[in-house]
Amino acid sequence: MLTRALGRTPHYVVAGGLAVIFLFPLLWNTLASVSGQPGTAQESGYGLGNYRTLLDYDAGLWRYLLNSTVVSALTVALTLGVSLLGGYAFARFDFPGRNLLFLLTLAILMVPYATLLIPLYVLLGRLHLQNSLIGLSLVLAMFQLPFATFMMRISFEAVPRELEESALVDGCGTAGALRRVLLPAVRPGLITVGLFAFLAAWNDFIAPLILISDSEKAPLPLAVANLRQQSMGAVDYGATEAGVVVLAVPCLLLFLLLQRHYIRGFMSGALKG
Amino acid sequence: MQVKAPPWWRSRTVKGMGYAAPTAVFVAVFFVLPLLLVGQMSLSDWPLLAGDRGVNAPENYTDVTHSALFWPAVRFTLLYTVIVTVVLLGLALLLALLVQESRPGAGFFRTVYFLPSALGLASASLLFWGLYSPTTGPLSRVLDTLGLVDDPVSFLGSPTSALLSTVFLIVWKFAGFYMLILLVGLQRIPHEVYEAARMDGASRGQIFRSVTLPLLRPSLALTLLLCVTGSLLAFDQFFILTKGGPDNSTVTVVQLIYREAFQRLNLGTAAALSIIVLGVLLLLNALQFRGLRRADES
Numbered sequence: 001m002l003t004r005a006l007g008r009t010p011h012y013v014v015a016g017g018l019a020v021i022f023l024f025p026l027l028w029n030t031l032a033s034v035s036g037q038p039g040t041a042q043e044s045g046y047g048l049g050n051y052r053t054l055l056d057y058d059a060g061l062w063r064y065l066l067n068s069t070v071v072s073a074l075t076v077a078l079t080l081g082v083s084l085l086g087g088y089a090f091a092r093f094d095f096p097g098r099n100l101l102f103l104l105t106l107a108i109l110m111v112p113y114a115t116l117l118i119p120l121y122v123l124l125g126r127l128h129l130q131n132s133l134i135g136l137s138l139v140l141a142m143f144q145l146p147f148a149t150f151m152m153r154i155s156f157e158a159v160p161r162e163l164e165e166s167a168l169v170d171g172c173g174t175a176g177a178l179r180r181v182l183l184p185a186v187r188p189g190l191i192t193v194g195l196f197a198f199l200a201a202w203n204d205f206i207a208p209l210i211l212i213s214d215s216e217k218a219p220l221p222l223a224v225a226n227l228r229q230q231s232m233g234a235v236d237y238g239a240t241e242a243g244v245v246v247l248a249v250p251c252l253l254l255f256l257l258l259q260r261h262y263i264r265g266f267m268s269g270a271l272k273g
Numbered sequence: 274m275q276v277k278a279p280p281w282w283r284s285r286t287v288k289g290m291g292y293a294a295p296t297a298v299f300v301a302v303f304f305v306l307p308l309l310l311v312g313q314m315s316l317s318d319w320p321l322l323a324g325d326r327g328v329n330a331p332e333n334y335t336d337v338t339h340s341a342l343f344w345p346a347v348r349f350t351l352l353y354t355v356i357v358t359v360v361l362l363g364l365a366l367l368l369a370l371l372v373q374e375s376r377p378g379a380g381f382f383r384t385v386y387f388l389p390s391a392l393g394l395a396s397a398s399l400l401f402w403g404l405y406s407p408t409t410g411p412l413s414r415v416l417d418t419l420g421l422v423d424d425p426v427s428f429l430g431s432p433t434s435a436l437l438s439t440v441f442l443i444v445w446k447f448a449g450f451y452m453l454i455l456l457v458g459l460q461r462i463p464h465e466v467y468e469a470a471r472m473d474g475a476s477r478g479q480i481f482r483s484v485t486l487p488l489l490r491p492s493l494a495l496t497l498l499l500c501v502t503g504s505l506l507a508f509d510q511f512f513i514l515t516k517g518g519p520d521n522s523t524v525t526v527v528q529l530i531y532r533e534a535f536q537r538l539n540l541g542t543a544a545a546l547s548i549i550v551l552g553v554l555l556l557l558n559a560l561q562f563r564g565l566r567r568a569d570e571s
Contacts, residue, residue: 015371019385029400086296093289104300112506114527115547119307142303203393205509221395237409247396255391
């Protein structure tokens, strides 16, 4: 017993050492955001001075949180709606152009982000959606479609056909069957898709950087990045650290709460390669 | 009794098209149309503020490839991709091996290693920007206290240190993500294979080389594809952490696209560069897919 425990010690030393390295930046940042630092709103001692700076910065933290929430909610709603109907169509219906459309949707993954953002900047201008949170959400939802459509298609394909057919025999239309029978069956897939869409929209940086020019409309990541270069070249590390905490908390919470759904998203991608 | 043909709007074909319609509209308006537009823009004189001013082919392409930053950016992006891929996939494999067995605590370590992957890349970059600060960051102070350095360390001050500091951030942020993909692959290797190897008297090193690695090849190939593609398109981390500096030594190709468009205000050359990046990436994906298929067949 003792020799076995000793034999395992190097394993735990390596695993533990790595765990410290992985946790350290997160813990340091959280602590630093409430610690005293010269040149920040929290000069000494512990307190929430840096968070107060964030509340008052430019349009104010609440404004940026609202922008981020609106963009994330819209992106999640659009992604869920489009991929639910699309996944149903690809899994259960036969129509001309079905395979072409599915391949085109997956092809979004093959095209670099930046390659599409340059023309989208012009295109959104023509649609009068430039510098708008709605335009940004439409673009972010488009980037989610390959994963979401793929995920919803395999979710629908996993539901036994008989389930849907019995609903159709009972007089439901396809819409009724979708709403009453299929929707509960594909709910895990929807949660995974929604989770990934939220995280992508909440964290995205380059799309708002290019598509949003009005600082009032900036989502939080962009606002925090802008805040660094404030006040005559002086750098406010404390407020940045507070901003990172506000950005990270929802992501970490969602990950810890929905770990199972998170992992499933990976597995499906990793398995299908 | 004769079955009446259902009206056209009730047929399953039409209904299927109806359900697929939102996807089709999205893909057409926000993917196919921009793709055509970027092709047209790359052949046109297109200042950011003035809009389309007519054909300018092939000057956009020659201008952008002759710009002073083009080859340095290409070289830097390739160098960064090679370093990140080697370090990141090496560490991810180590992590996956560390947490694959059901030792006590494996679940805890898995969660800890994955935690940074839940963060956004921009948030992680902002975090490390503070961490690397020579004045208030903890790393510089720790090294100073240990007596390893005399002056505050400037992690982003020289081209080499800026590159390596960014690599460290990326490895920290993504190692858990790739660990998870490799873990799925490891768990698909049947136990009997290991047992047979052990019965034949193979050492742990031999088992790793001739059983684990070959059977893990599909997962390794997937992580390679994702890591190379992601690294070639690097933007956020350099935009936030180094801003391309010092002395433009860490400008990546995607950053160059951004600079052409929004600092030099030329959407034509930005579009041309975007098309070049797209071409290189498609070529690379095609090559890797062929490699993958060959690996599957053998």
